[in-house]
Amino acid sequence: MGEQVTNVGIVGTGVISGTYLDHLAKLPGVDVVAVADLDRSRAAAIADTNDGIRALTPDELYAVDDIQIVVNLTIPAAHAPVHQAAMEAGKHVYGEKPLAVDRAEAEPLLKYATVNNLRIGCAPDTVLGTGTQTARAVIDRGDIGVPHAATASFVTPGHELWHPAPEFYYQPGGGPVLDMGPYYVTSLVTLLGPVRRVTARAGQSKQQRQIHTGPRAGTTFGVEVPTHVTGVLEHESGALTTVVMSFDVWAARLPRIEVHGTEGSLSVPDPNGFDGTVEIATSKQREWTEVPVAGGYAGAGRGVGVADMARALRTGQPHRADGALAYHVLDVLETLVEAAVQDQPLDVASTVTRPAPVPLGASPETA
Structure with a gap:
């Protein structure tokens, strides 16, 4: 049976995006197919040097049908609005930390995801x-x-x-x-x-x-x-x-x-x-x-939480770097x-269950 792949789009092409692109390209079960930025020229520069990745505006990226997970690498003040826009387009989201600027912004995101059967993942996946x-x-x-x-x-x-x-x-x-x-x-x-x-x-x-x-x-x-x-x-x-x-x-x-x-x-x-x-x-x-x-995942890098989340989506299992943990x-x-x-x-008003451990020798595609 061939490898199942979940398509990913990245919003935000700042310094950290290069690290994500490098590591996601090495991970099983995920494929970055598009990048977007308010400055489209920055997205275009990435697309020009990465085969199979196209440059879009954020709104265009949310709207396309071939992306299942939007990876949000914007500045903290934009985390919640980008998450919300992507989920309103039916996308699962994974973002850089923090989940939002504060709890008041973060809590509605979790509620929206639950009601709409969507997943939120969040760094750090270290x-x-x-x-x-x-x-x-x-x-x-x-x-x-x-x-x-x-x-x-x-x-x-x-x-x-x-x-x-x-x-x-x-x-x-x-x-x-x-x-x-x-x-x-x-x-x-x-x-x-x-x-x-x-x-x-x-x-x-x-x-x-x-x-x-x-x-x-x-x-x-x-x-x-x-x-x-x-x-x-x-x-x-x-x-x-x-x-x-x-x-x-x-x-x-x-x-x-x-x-x-x-x-x-x-x-x-x-x-x-x-x-x-x-x-x-x-x-x-x-x-x-x-x-x-x-x-732990051997040789892991930024984005392993995205691959872990993609696997969990395909299997129906919980993902480890999840929104509830990030909120807590x-x-x-x-x-x-x-x-x-x-x-x-x-x-501290919230609580959370510790995520499942990552077994020795595990791969984000299977564990």
């Missing part, structure tokens, strides 16, 4: 790689006992040092919490389960930032969101995670993610990557030891910022 999935396998088989604590940190001096148009990172929908927080909290929920309560503090080191690269180097712009947030996530399991998310740190030696259990500790690789080394130290073996790969992560992150602003602990 948690489907061998890094996070190996860590999950270690936790699930009890190698560190019962997890009771974790730490998670992302710190950088700011994206204006490398991005030629970084303003959106400092507008609503951006900031370190909503920009990089989804990678960390999605990994933490995958490892430890949903979050029920948070507390936090936030700060902002600068009201103005300066672009350092590209044709607009030297240009300054305003900062509209907190740029340093630290807090505690209380998981439904009772585990406590300490988080630090910052655009205000020049250098640090903080671990990305560590999970601590009653019988040992686990070092988890960068959740913004798909692989990396997992290490364990236990009550009997106190030295850090590398853990053999125990799960957004809820946690937004509540974290609100807790900092209000200076009090806050409950």
